[in-house]
Amino acid sequence: MKKSIGAKTFLYPMPVFIVGTYDDQKKPNIATVAWGGICCSKPPSVTICLRKATYTYGNLTARKAFTISIPPADRVKEADYVGIASGRDTDKFAVTGLTPVASDLVEAPYVQEFPMVLECKVTHVLEIGLHTLFVGEILDIKVDEDHLTDKGIPDITKIKPFSFAMDSMAYYATGPFLAPAFAIGKELKK
Amino acid sequence: MKKSIGAKTFLYPMPVFIVGTYDDQKKPNIATVAWGGICCSKPPSVTICLRKATYTYGNLTARKAFTISIPPADRVKEADYVGIASGRDTDKFAVTGLTPVASDLVEAPYVQEFPMVLECKVTHVLEIGLHTLFVGEILDIKVDEDHLTDKGIPDITKIKPFSFAMDSMAYYATGPFLAPAFAIGKELKK
Secondary structure, eight states: OEEEEESOOOOSOBOOEEEEEEOTTOOEEEEEEOSEEEEETTTTEEEEEEETTSHHHHHHHHHOEEEEEEOOGGGHHHHHHHHHSOTTTOOHHHHHTOOEEEOSSSSOEEETTSSEEEEEEEEEEEEOSSEEEEEEEEEEEEEEGGGBOTTSSBOHHHHOOEEEETTTTEEEEEEEEEEETTTGGGGGOO | OEEEEESOOOOSOBOOEEEEEEOTTOOEEEEEEOSEEEEETTTTEEEEEEETTSHHHHHHHHHOEEEEEEOOGGGHHHHHHHHHSOTTTOOHHHHHTOOEEEOSSSSOEEETTSSEEEEEEEEEEEEOSSEEEEEEEEEEEEEEGGGBOTTSSBOHHHHOOEEEETTTTEEEEEEEEEEETTTGGGGGOO
């Protein structure tokens, strides 16, 4: 029997993106964003959703560029901190000891220590309510060479992404392989 | 050393949403959507992204309503099948043996056997390129009563959501608890 729990923002899995931007002094900033994801194949695009009150919102609106760095499980403390502190009064790179790297494609920094990075330029802005949705075209993905498989694709078992459960305010690791996609379902085809 | 792998739609974690709609004959349909997620807190809203060629696109455009049912790990075969077949020539509920339930809030069906369901009405449509982004306001979430914690919130360890890794075409289970959110990062606060 299903029970109504009301209109909430609970959903699984929710990602943990570390969004990199520059402020007006070109100080590099990073912020944790759990609301976003791939939204289009051509052009390859991703969404991130922000409140206007955030420092990242202002940076992004001004420079129309951002990066997404994927934090590995052993950096959960840094990823959480980056979502608590504000770039307005903190140098989050300095506090976490993480290293900003200037993207050579967009006017935004990414995190050297995180194994996978997307470089994006803003193409659409949609006002929804308290949050604004930004669409970024993905110009490139960069991955630590030793985190690629023999076939040259990202190796999730090395990248070790984790997810955020909003309802229980907790981070969860990526679990074991379950099944091959576009394959196991064929067993049900007549 | 980071290596460029080009402009791709790789990102972690990617969700597995089973999106329910009615067609013009009111036949219930379900489709797997990996591109979407929460996008706004007020009003509580979620995105799903679809190609115009999909059957769900037409249904959704006509009725301005959809549901998201979260498949549990032991239903990965059904979830994968629903992403392979088209509602144009298949009754996916019949093939999978899943049961459609009519939402009492929006004109869309959800999956009885899946433990958590969002009921949504379309509020915004954004054309990005090959994919169209739909924003749905979440009118309610319904969860199997025995999948709620003592505090009345969804219990992720019982719901057992899984994720999709696009690069390796694989599904991964939700792993173990890593750390408390908005908490572990405080250790870095000065």
